[in-house]
Amino acid sequence: MSLILFAFVVRVRDGLPLSASTDFEHNRELQERKQQLRTICRSLAGLSDRGTVKGQQLHIYFTSSEGVSYMSVCHSSLPVAKAFCFLEDLRWEFTARFGGSAVTLAARPYPFLEFDSCIQKLKQQYNQTGGPALEVTLAEVQEDLRARPPQVIDLDEVALTNGVANGHVEPSPASGKTLRLEPVTPPGILSLVLNIVCASLNVIRGVHLVEHAIQDDNDGVWNVAAFLVAFVCCASQCHLYLFHSSQKKLKSFFLLGAIVLCNSRLLGLRNAWQLAFHVSVASLSTFLTLARKVQRRPDDCGV
Structure with missing residues (x-):
């Protein structure tokens, strides 16, 4: 059973998709979590740099750093610390390949789609061994999570805040x-x-x-x-x-x-x-x- 089903990299300031993993699994809850990712990615600028959304069998985790957010949909059986280890590994790989200027100048969705091959390798590593692959150790992430627990996101509040911020309020008779x-x-x-x-x-x-x-x-x-x-x-x-x-x-x-x-x-x-x-x-x-x-x-x- 796959523990990490989907990974997503977006720009924080406007939610522009930068890269995403190829979707090999199809189930209803996964599609629901991917829909929720769309809501979250438009509101990242107003959220904490680390958060989670709880689901039934699948959870969403994300961490943001230097204007880029790294997001994943993981099975609930995967420990939280290992989920954030995966995101940290993902961040290390992405920053090693792409500079901040490339991210800033990106003007179209998925300009770094070739990064999918790297995401697939990391997913395979975690799904097979369940452990960190690169620079991050589980003990470091566990200690960091105890010091700064991830924000538990309420999607209803996120959707409302994002709608008001973008002028998508309850329509009036005139509109x-x-x-x-x-x-x-x-x-x-x-x-x-x-x-x-x-x-x-x-x-x-x-x-x-x-x-x-x-x-x-x-x-x-x-x-x-x-x-x-x-x-x-x-x-x-x-x-x-x-x-x-x-x-x-x-x-x-x-x-x-x-x-x-x-x-x-x-x-x-x-x-x-x-x-x-x-x-x-x-x-x-x-x-x-x-x-x-x-x-x-x-x-x-x-x-």
């Missing part, structure tokens, strides 16, 4: 349209068409009653208002389905409630089948709006 929702489904298209039909019927009846409402009592004015409010709510339901919005659930139920109330007011002007049609269309639109989720964008840090 919601920039988020990409899941593709529109055939039931969604049907809902939009029916909503447009309902909106058209409401505005036509409302405009038709305006002339009579002017000459009639207040009851006619309220009927016109009910038709026009229902028209606005139908149009708003279409917009809410098509575009992302904050507090979508609250807005969806508010619009549904408003349509139900407006049609209750129009009980004398519409028969039971017409009222049922308008309320059913509004209910379908509400359900589909709540079911349509934000489409996750892939992270831009290639691991």
Whole structure:
């Protein structure tokens, strides 16, 4: 069984991938840990120079030095001291091959991909013998870990801190349209068409009653208002389905409630089948709006 499954070298200031080991093993938890590496690598500048993320069977370890961070995904059975021995060996090898200026001037991902052969040799050494390979001794690392224990990283806090630092806060109603929702489904298209039909019927009846409402009592004015409010709510339901919005659930139920109330007011002007049609269309639109989720964008840090 492999104790060290994946190794990753990144630049601290911006999380630029410099090199990574070839991935020969594929399991769900390993892919999850590699996804977590993407989150961590974007936040290294604000983290301690040594840290760990605990998983079920696989843990993440990293150490940073001279603007470069060395990261690994290791099996939980590998002692912490040996995991950091591996990272120290990795650091020795990397700094011996590449100078600080080369790291600073790197402009594209994985400029030192040839370093993978060295990573594979170190991984093989540790996976076969479980011990240090180069300049680092286990006793030195154990003593250093007792003096400076690695920071235990909470990924939820890291993701939140990184998002706020880069302006990726909870979207406001003004910025919601920039988020990409899941593709529109055939039931969604049907809902939009029916909503447009309902909106058209409401505005036509409302405009038709305006002339009579002017000459009639207040009851006619309220009927016109009910038709026009229902028209606005139908149009708003279409917009809410098509575009992302904050507090979508609250807005969806508010619009549904408003349509139900407006049609209750129009009980004398519409028969039971017409009222049922308008309320059913509004209910379908509400359900589909709540079911349509934000489409996750892939992270831009290639691991």
